[in-house]
Amino acid sequence: MQVMAEQTPSRRSECPIACSLDILGDKWTLVVLRDLLDGKTRFSEFERSPEGIPTNILTDRLRRLEATGLLKRVHRPPSTRFEYRPTQKGLDLRAVLLDLAAWGNRHLDDTWTPPSGYLTRTTQADQ
């Protein structure tokens, strides 16, 4: 398994909000993380989500999530396949995701209401 060092994008300031958005601030990264925390582990599972993420964008976002230390690829020998699993750094974004969901439910029409315990169907990579 290739070991990638964590990469930090260039920073705009020392503000923790701006620095977080340097990593997370686009339309797809947190959608992929949502699926990861919902228990999806395989490329094809992320691809089948209702948002219809383009394959090249999914590939890029999974690489960036790995490069920034939010997920790890876990091999299950003797299979040559691997699974995507969140790190603690990735799991710690659950509060952000649930707050975004609560805000969407409150202020945007006709959004789906998640069940209690949402985004806990996963296993941490480091365990």
Next chain:
Amino acid sequence: MQVMAEQTPSRRSECPIACSLDILGDKWTLVVLRDLLDGKTRFSEFERSPEGIPTNILTDRLRRLEATGLLKRVHRPPSTRFEYRPTQKGLDLRAVLLDLAAWGNRHLDDTWTPPSGYLTRTTQADQ
């Protein structure tokens, strides 16, 4: 004052996280909202933030925040100038911003730690 109807970007799904990111998912929108909730009201104040937002991007994001109902422009007659003020919909993103800040403080090196009561230095537009 021109009254803009609230505009909802085209949706990718009914997921409240994805729908929220249709509005908020970029590197700048939540940085501008951070400043708005920190009490900034004028274009020049947003422009002076340490991230160095380009003028054309700031103009675009302020328009989009108004179009999606997150801020209002408030006139103070007889002055012809106006102030940017958050709506309740905008204020309700404070939890997302504080969670992003907490995550950044925990996982990203050398980020600034906000004081308690951060992002409460503002007045709601509707009041």
